[in-house]
Amino acid sequence: IEKTFIMIKPDAVRDRKTGLIIDRIERCGLTIEKMEKCELDEDLVKVHYAHLADKPFFGDIVDFMTSGPVVKMVVSGLSAVSKMRTLMGATNPLDAAPGTIRGDFANDVNANIIHGSDSLENAAIEIERFFG
Numbered sequence: 582i583e584k585t586f587i588m589i590k591p592d593a594v595r596d597r598k599t600g601l602i603i604d605r606i607e608r609c610g611l612t613i614e615k616m617e618k619c620e621l622d623e624d625l626v627k628v629h630y631a632h633l634a635d636k637p638f639f640g641d642i643v644d645f646m647t648s649g650p651v652v653k654m655v656v657s658g659l660s661a662v663s664k665m666r667t668l669m670g671a672t673n674p675l676d677a678a679p680g681t682i683r684g685d686f687a688n689d690v691n692a693n694i695i696h697g698s699d700s701l702e703n704a705a706i707e708i709e710r711f712f713g
């Protein structure tokens with residue numbers, strides 16, 4: 582059983598997509614272990630996206646992720662990390678397949694609805710970062 586860190590981004594929370602997204606996660610046989618709605622401070626977002634700090638769009642990510650509340654979660658299940666990445670779809674919603682969360686609900690590469698850890702190692706780091 583793996584655990585992964587998932588975050589519903591401000592656009593989806595604002596648009597009341599939280600329930601739809603949770604439904605898709607649970608229908609895949611994954612379990613919501615922890616869940617909390619909260620606002621992120623700028624410093625935490627900068628640490629979380631540090632691997633993109635030298636990109637021209639880094640400021641847009643920070644502005645977007647602090648633009649309103651997010652819903653953060655720990656999700657568990659068999660192959661939870663890769664299963665969630667498949668369920669989420671490609672980073673750019675224009676490339677995300679229909680049937681994926683981003684493919685069905687997102688239109689914008691920055692405001693792309695959901696975050697999911699990209700490896701088991703990063704999942705552990707991110708769960709500690711956001712839930713302590």
Ligand code: GTP
Pocket residue numbers: 630633638641642671672690691692693695696697698699
């Ligand atoms: P996350 O689950 O959010 O970490 O997305 P990811 O793992 O699919 O992609 P990555 O970690 O490479 O990028 C993190 C976030 O930066 C993405 O989810 C986007 O919101 C944003 N991002 C990535 N590439 C671009 C880009 O080319 N332009 C803009 N504006 N934002 C981008």
Ligand code: MG
Pocket residue numbers: 697699
């Ligand atoms: Mg990522």
